[in-house]
Amino acid sequence: MGNTELAHTEVKNVVRKRRKKLNSDGKWGLVMVAPYLVHFVVFVLGSLLASLYFSFSEYDILNPPKWTGLENYTKLFNEEIFWKALGNTLYFAVLFVPLQTIFALILATALNQKLRGLKLFRLAHFLPVISSWTVILYVSDAFFNTRFGLANDFLNRMGLEPQTWLQDPHLVIPLLVLIAVWKGIGYIMVIFLAGLQNVPSDVYEAAEIDGAGTFRKFMNITVPLISGTTFLVVVLSTISTFQAFEQIYVMTGGAQDATAAGGPNNSSLVLMIYLYREGFSFLRMGYASAIAWVLFVLLFILTIVQVTLQKKWVHYE
Amino acid sequence: MKHLAFKRGALILAVLMLSSILLSACSGSTKKEEGEVSPGDKKQEQVELRLGYYSSAQTDAKMQELVKKFQDSHPNIKVKTESAPYGQFFQKLDTQIAAGNAPDVWLSDGVLVPKYAERGALKDLTDLIGKDLKHDDYYGLDFNKDVNGKYWGVPQGIQIGVLYYNKDLFDAAKVAYPTTDWTWDDLKAAAEKLTLDTNGKYATDAAFDGKKVKQYGLTFFSITEGWMPVLKSFGGGVLDPTLQKSIINSPENKKALDWIVDGMNRHLLPTPADLKSFQSNMAPFPSKAAAMRIGIYARTMDANNAGLNYDVTLLPKGPDGKRFSPVIANSWVINKKAENQIGDAAWEWVKFWATTDEAQKEWASLGEAVPVKKSVANSDQFLNGKPANKKAFLDSFDFAGTLDVNAVWSEWVGKFNDSINRAFQGEIPVDQALSTADKDVQQVLDEFYKKK
Numbered sequence: 152m153g154n155t156e157l158a159h160t161e162v163k164n165v166v167r168k169r170r171k172k173l174n175s176d177g178k179w180g181l182v183m184v185a186p187y188l189v190h191f192v193v194f195v196l197g198s199l200l201a202s203l204y205f206s207f208s209e210y211d212i213l214n215p216p217k218w219t220g221l222e223n224y225t226k227l228f229n230e231e232i233f234w235k236a237l238g239n240t241l242y243f244a245v246l247f248v249p250l251q252t253i254f255a256l257i258l259a260t261a262l263n264q265k266l267r268g269l270k271l272f273r274l275a276h277f278l279p280v281i282s283s284w285t286v287i288l289y290v291s292d293a294f295f296n297t298r299f300g301l302a303n304d305f306l307n308r309m310g311l312e313p314q315t316w317l318q319d320p321h322l323v324i325p326l327l328v329l330i331a332v333w334k335g336i337g338y339i340m341v342i343f344l345a346g347l348q349n350v351p352s353d354v355y356e357a358a359e360i361d362g363a364g365t366f367r368k369f370m371n372i373t374v375p376l377i378s379g380t381t382f383l384v385v386v387l388s389t390i391s392t393f394q395a396f397e398q399i400y401v402m403t404g405g406a407q408d409a410t411a412a413g414g415p416n417n418s419s420l421v422l423m424i425y426l427y428r429e430g431f432s433f434l435r436m437g438y439a440s441a442i443a444w445v446l447f448v449l450l451f452i453l454t455i456v457q458v459t460l461q462k463k464w465v466h467y468e
Numbered sequence: 469m470k471h472l473a474f475k476r477g478a479l480i481l482a483v484l485m486l487s488s489i490l491l492s493a494c495s496g497s498t499k500k501e502e503g504e505v506s507p508g509d510k511k512q513e514q515v516e517l518r519l520g521y522y523s524s525a526q527t528d529a530k531m532q533e534l535v536k537k538f539q540d541s542h543p544n545i546k547v548k549t550e551s552a553p554y555g556q557f558f559q560k561l562d563t564q565i566a567a568g569n570a571p572d573v574w575l576s577d578g579v580l581v582p583k584y585a586e587r588g589a590l591k592d593l594t595d596l597i598g599k600d601l602k603h604d605d606y607y608g609l610d611f612n613k614d615v616n617g618k619y620w621g622v623p624q625g626i627q628i629g630v631l632y633y634n635k636d637l638f639d640a641a642k643v644a645y646p647t648t649d650w651t652w653d654d655l656k657a658a659a660e661k662l663t664l665d666t667n668g669k670y671a672t673d674a675a676f677d678g679k680k681v682k683q684y685g686l687t688f689f690s691i692t693e694g695w696m697p698v699l700k701s702f703g704g705g706v707l708d709p710t711l712q713k714s715i716i717n718s719p720e721n722k723k724a725l726d727w728i729v730d731g732m733n734r735h736l737l738p739t740p741a742d743l744k745s746f747q748s749n750m751a752p753f754p755s756k757a758a759a760m761r762i763g764i765y766a767r768t769m770d771a772n773n774a775g776l777n778y779d780v781t782l783l784p785k786g787p788d789g790k791r792f793s794p795v796i797a798n799s800w801v802i803n804k805k806a807e808n809q810i811g812d813a814a815w816e817w818v819k820f821w822a823t824t825d826e827a828q829k830e831w832a833s834l835g836e837a838v839p840v841k842k843s844v845a846n847s848d849q850f851l852n853g854k855p856a857n858k859k860a861f862l863d864s865f866d867f868a869g870t871l872d873v874n875a876v877w878s879e880w881v882g883k884f885n886d887s888i889n890r891a892f893q894g895e896i897p898v899d900q901a902l903s904t905a906d907k908d909v910q911q912v913l914d915e916f917y918k919k920k
Binding site: 209211212213214296297298317318404415416417431432434 | 559562563565583584587588742744745878879886919
């Protein structure tokens, strides 16, 4: 591999430039991280830059890429379906992030008490986290299958009209969000639990002496004191929604037909699914790379906004 | 400060990496050429042939058996097989072609042959077929012929569409079995008597509840087992003979789609959303939730495995008596880079497959596909067994055609489905679905063919 050799010389170059500043400990440090650096340069930075190059070219995998300048990007922004996918992605994020954060915090607070069988409860909420999406698909199908599902059975018993659930263009994203929250909440809960355990108990005791009730304590002590954790959770969940793929793929068509993922009328088509479909099903890698870079820029801007806003509400001790 | 220094370092790395990529991109092409020259010149008695195919556990065993027989009769050729389940096989293949190390000969899904041919990955087999294969001895060689009369593959087996019907469900509803005289309207009239709700009421009953269908008259899925045979027997279609122009927006197609949409509105056919409640889009017929199916030959396997009491007949006629049977000819194709001895060995394999009775019979015994060799297909070995009227598959060759397969087939099918499915769900009228599909499909075609 020519690339690896090149990567080696690059690392050496960097080392040489820094030599003056480094003492022997520093050199050893660099040697120790060299394997990681090589890996990073070849497999992370290398692929990143390659995809940036592809995004400016026409590339069908089978033939070498042809430079086409901004064509992929102009096409992208003029494509109705791209805007639909972007809209769906944002819709998913706007529902998912607050819902998961709030419920996970409430759950974590509840499970931070001294309860009988506490570990069992925590375990129960963490179980969906370790299940694969394919397993969750079968569980959710037991609920939302239009012919045999419990949900329609319930509606039927209530004398209501059956619904098409995941096949309904208006219901599909809210439902996916609910299922995603159910699956992901245990993980976020654990992060919150760690945060909660760092809140000193004397603050609560002082508040109790001042006559604060449970709700006051929660709003005026817990919430501000774990705002650093909340910030982390919000940033992580936002990123994960933009990268959401597996769930939407298996639950809205992909498990049956790879090109059909994206739900009824593309109503659950998010950017990642769109990217996959264009790149891997239709061999338009250049175009798919452009989608990836737009996604990256979007996430980058969003994260900067979140970091800027954090000054207003996040308190570090 | 540390942070800044790191950033600067990362930036340097980035710049270096970029230049190294540009360098390697420039040097890459020369390296490849050097590599190509050397192996061809070496005179070797023994040739190693890389053979790629997709398979299931069942088909894999049979394929290995046939590979062994081939090696026995061709002692100078050593076959190295590369197989994987369908999805992975083609994903890997794309990467292998890009890297220049795809198998020398591989089994391609019939609908993917033009994808590889038109992107320059396949060897033109026109001369070889003309020299070694007698055209009239085989079914469906022409399904791999392109617009310019070139052949890009030799069918490994043929999937051809007929009408499947479940005799038990027909008997239960006291409906006469389908005949070869049926039109699509006859089919629909029968479907109405065969569609059953969860309360046991047929669609002909006033109390029938279309929201709780337990058994559909006809299952209906996407292109092969859905709209293509209907469109074409109504005189419509999707692409013109050049396969580069959409003919979607036509009165014939409108009539055909009206026929389908009416069937779905009356719940005699499942909508795309209805189908999702099944484990797979192929499940309704074998699970007895549909009385009829437009099915290709491969579907006999799941019907037989499910122990259905079923038979097959010709697909119905359109309003003007026209018939159409959809065909998928999964084919052996040869890598463009397979030259000299390796190219010869690859062709030997294809020839072995097509001409040897034994190979044809062995493969036919799996029940995967109609044999390409006519003598084998018309022998008792193929015609006996379930379903009783297997001859319907052979008779259907008279009016068979491919699925307007071209280099961007999966993409235009996707676009077509996007629009048409909305009409099937009753969200937009048929006219609108046709005009948007026409526009979208033409855009896909232009994007590929205008640039070439």
